[in-house]
Amino acid sequence: MTEQLLEIKNLYVGYKTYRGTSKVLNGVHLSVNTGEKVGLIGESGCGKTTTMKTILRILPANAVIQNGEIYFRGKDIQRMGKNELNELRRTYIAMIFQDPTAALNPVFKIETQLADVIKSSHAHESRTEELNAKCIRLLKEVALPDPERVLDSYPFQLSGGMRQRVCIAMALATPRYLLIADEPTTNLDVTIQDQVLHLIKDIVEKRKLSVILISHALGTVRGFVDKVCAMYAGEIFEVAETEKLFSDPLHPYTKGLLESTPRLTGGFSEGIGGRVPDYINPPLGCRFHPRCNYSLSICKKEKPPFIDIEGNHSVACWLYNKK
């Protein structure tokens, strides 16, 4: 069970813009084991989606991978040829996007789109009836009522929750190893969000998939994953088991995020001042230091190394470096 499925080492990714290169990812380390559920949290614009797009090599044309390695089942993704990459995308890694409306093609019926996904995979059924039966089975798996009607609908005829379920069905159409869920419930209402999260969790556990769940809402991550990575401005600041991170956060950024979230039982803090830095001229040293209340002089000069505090809890912050 502890076999490593995905490993990202020291990843640097930038975007070329007319103002200069925007240095978004600044040495990301991330590892996912087989069957592990990993949460990636952070504010918008901190590079969560960029990291995921790098894994699938679906970055926009102006993006440059400056440094770093990504291994999926021991293979370097950057050395893969076109065929291997296609193989990776259609059979090994699936991604659910934030906005199901944008992820589905508005001019084709669900049936066409879902069947295309099945056909493109290796395990495809050639006969129409089989294909149709498989579509219906998939839609039933994501708990969509009346699958025949859904298949015969265009995306605009479905509600947001139903569209996201269709996207999940597509992602699970072929056997997978890793599911990347990029804010799958951000555009949904709370009650629907609850349903969709439970659905993803059930399917993932049933099929023993590994998952990376990206979210800026900490609560959604808490009930879902085994391990949480807190990300800020292109760096992973803290990695810990879910319970540990929520009960005993170490990094000032993680603490700030947790404190900013309003509680059902009451209680509310002031939040974190400032905002995610400009990536073209990012702050030197620790990228969080301009917003950090505890910053030391070294924070402005040197990037903090990632250190283990205790079993499986590591943090990148000078406050915890005994040097």
Place this chain on the structure above:
Amino acid sequence: MRETTASPVGFTTKSDDKMAEKESILVVKNLTKHFKTSFGTVHAVDNIEFDVRFGETFGLVGESGSGKTTTGYMIMGVYTPTSGRIVFKGQDISVHVVKRPKSIKKDMSIVFQDPASSLNPSKTIKEIVGLPLKVHGLVKDNVELNKGVEELLEAVELPPERFMDTLPGDLGGGEKQAVAIARAIATHPSFVVLDEPTSALDVSVQAKVIKTLMKLQQELKLSYLFITHDLSLMRNVASRVAIMYLGKIYEYAPAHLFFHNPVHPYTKMLLSSVPVLTDEEETSKPRDVKSTGEVSSAINPPPGCRFHPRCPFATTICKVKEPEFVMIEPEHYVACHL
């Protein structure tokens, strides 16, 4: 306590109406808005009533499509109500904004959900915040305008010298929303509609914006109508809360009672769906209702109680008869046959 049918505004007779209007800055009575479309009539808001008292934050909670923004827009006069009354400081204002006297327009304002689209991208912050000052004749010349805008920006904790001449595109989400707030308070209103002011923002930024809003409420004695779908946030800002579902209000309660003793099954469903951070919060959630189903269409809302298709406790009467409000405890009303 449950025997009588009660009005949530608390006043059922004509003379009581007058009393309500004295105590409350805003009273909404039997307010309805239907939109005619080619598919049929959308029952966006159906016969709702509530009141906002002086200096309080009244929370309106619901999922998308529940009619909370339509309600806010009717109060601001963006839409003309199909029927019903909106009374602001004793004056009937249930008409479109163009028919309202300027003094009313000066006295109420709104902060929209998405600051990126509510600020004109080609105007500087000074022009945006200064416009209401000019329109209402609060400044005589450029010097006064500069001073007014500076004061407003300081009130929302944006250093004026840095922000005066920038364009909205150069600002972060939280800063944009702060500008929108500065614009809303420019005319010294006494009532502000906050239409999901932080739903487009990150939690870290949201906390800051909410703090600014609370500070301004204290300083300027503002009354807020706070519209949101985020219950955890509502718990921390509102004094009284109303829950809306498909154009109807189903439960009213003071915020603390609402979270300790939710009564309506929909309220419980909402609360149980909220993702939380601590075990303490987890145990505070109601456990007998699990989220199922989806919001029905507002074109043909289900007869009887509109929530019955999703309600685990629905009985035959729920499908036929609309529930009426009963008082559970002081100031806590619910519309449910249970």
